[in-house]
Amino acid sequence: MKLEHKDEEGIADAAMKRYRNGEIWDFELEMPVADGASGVVLGLDGGTTSTVCICMPIAPFSHPQIESLPVLARAVAGCSNHNSVGETAARETLEQVMADALSKCGSKRSSVRAVCLAVSGVNHPSDQQRILSWLRDIFPSHVRLYVQNDAVAALASGTMGKLHGCVLIAGTGTIAYGFTEDGKEARAAGAGPVLGDWGSGYGIAAQALTAVVKAYDGRGPSTMLTSNILQALHLSSPEEIIGWTYADPSWARIAALVPVVVSCAEAGDEVANKILLLSVQELASSVKAVVERLGLCGEDGKDTFPLVMVGGVLEANRRWNIGKEVVSCISKHFPGVHPIRPKVEPAVGAAWLAWNSFMKEYHREICRS
Numbered sequence: 001m002k003l004e005h006k007d008e009e010g011i012a013d014a015a016m017k018r019y020r021n022g023e024i025w026d027f028e029l030e031m032p033v034a035d036g037a038s039g040v041v042l043g044l045d046g047g048t049t050s051t052v053c054i055c056m057p058i059a060p061f062s063h064p065q066i067e068s069l070p071v072l073a074r075a076v077a078g079c080s081n082h083n084s085v086g087e088t089a090a091r092e093t094l095e096q097v098m099a100d101a102l103s104k105c106g107s108k109r110s111s112v113r114a115v116c117l118a119v120s121g122v123n124h125p126s127d128q129q130r131i132l133s134w135l136r137d138i139f140p141s142h143v144r145l146y147v148q149n150d151a152v153a154a155l156a157s158g159t160m161g162k163l164h165g166c167v168l169i170a171g172t173g174t175i176a177y178g179f180t181e182d183g184k185e186a187r188a189a190g191a192g193p194v195l196g197d198w199g200s201g202y203g204i205a206a207q208a209l210t211a212v213v214k215a216y217d218g219r220g221p222s223t224m225l226t227s228n229i230l231q232a233l234h235l236s237s238p239e240e241i242i243g244w245t246y247a248d249p250s251w252a253r254i255a256a257l258v259p260v261v262v263s264c265a266e267a268g269d270e271v272a273n274k275i276l277l278l279s280v281q282e283l284a285s286s287v288k289a290v291v292e293r294l295g296l297c298g299e300d301g302k303d304t305f306p307l308v309m310v311g312g313v314l315e316a317n318r319r320w321n322i323g324k325e326v327v328s329c330i331s332k333h334f335p336g337v338h339p340i341r342p343k344v345e346p347a348v349g350a351a352w353l354a355w356n357s358f359m360k361e362y363h364r365e366i367c368r369s
């Protein structure tokens with residue numbers, strides 16, 4: 001399927017209308033825009049491990065396709081998930097990373113026209129409202145502000161800033177998130193390992209560790225996972241796994257064992273193979289739930305829709321390719337699924353979202369005036 005980008009073309013037309021007397025003109029400030037840096041958007045991808053901020057120009061230059069917008073600056077900071085670090089620390093991190101990105105490209109805060117903040121831990125309109133009010137303290141009222149769950153930036157990174165289709169993220173955690181063209185949204189999974197995200201890296205690795213302990217106790221079949229996980233963790237007995245787990249139960253540390261599970265499955269281990277097959281079913285069922293709730297597949301189930309696939313667990317391997325298996329499972333239900341591996345990072349997706357949303361509103365204003 002060729003993705004339709006009619007919207008982007010429409011936006012591009014609007015952007016071209018911004019030229020007056022051969023100059024790029026800022027109608028809001030009623031002055032010419034001297035260069036790209038004088039009108040910028042910020043896109044932020046705020047995760048549990050790090051926060052990335054991308055600064056892009058508003059000016060469409062001579063190639064107003066969204067993919068050709070240059071990244072003026074990229075800044076990185078630590079965790080900005082308010083559930084993990086608390087509101088004050090999350091807010092400080094966000095302010096700092098935006099200030100760093102602006103200073104790296106010599107832009108001032110006053111040149112910011114729109115900000116899209118896609119941050120993990122935004123699960124409810126009240127989270128969105130709270131973060132919007134922090135941003136409002138930083139930016140004046142003419143700056144457009146958009147706050148989304150971080151999965152939304154990942155979707156936008158595969159659809160050129162357009163919110164349509166479904167994204168499946170499978171890294172340390174997992175979530176499926178989708179939008180219809182008219183703005184309805186739905187999500188599945190993403191509630192964390194306690195609440196059954198078995199398709200995540202953490203879910204896969206936790207099941208593998210459990211299988212090792214069960215095999216040792218005599219509660220489960222013996223498995224190659226035992227020797228391979230012990231070797232990977234530099235431990236000498238399955239009993240030591242208990243201490244290893246309690247020493248630091250952080251999700252990413254556990255999830256890092258997924259490649260060991262994959263290599264055992266590739267070497268023919270049945271226990272590892274079953275764990276990966278279950279993860280494929282879990283990931284596919286998250287996507288299926290979102291697609292069905294939003295009707296992305298149409299009434300006959302055959303409509304084309306983009307499925308953006310993001311995260312280390314969906315990486316290709318020698319033989320066991322979780323991402324490919326998930327797509328093959330989904331395409332049995334929805335033959336119109338169009339898998340996309342984004343070529344840009346989610347923070348760029350967030351910046352594209354900010355740019356798109358800004359241009360849409362701008363276009364509306366130009367049409368009204």
Ligand SMILES: Nc1ncnc2c1ncn2[C@@H]1O[C@H](COP(=O)(O)OP(=O)(O)OP(=O)(O)O)[C@@H](O)[C@H]1O
Pocket residue numbers: 047048049169170171172173174200201202252255256257258259262310311312313314315316317
């Ligand atoms: N080749 C591979 N095959 C399968 N899984 C892999 C591979 N390489 C890394 N992983 C797993 O991918 C996960 C990390 O992926 P990623 O870096 O996308 O996640 P993250 O950003 O830490 O987490 P999240 O997206 O939940 O914030 C880990 O579980 C890791 O074990």
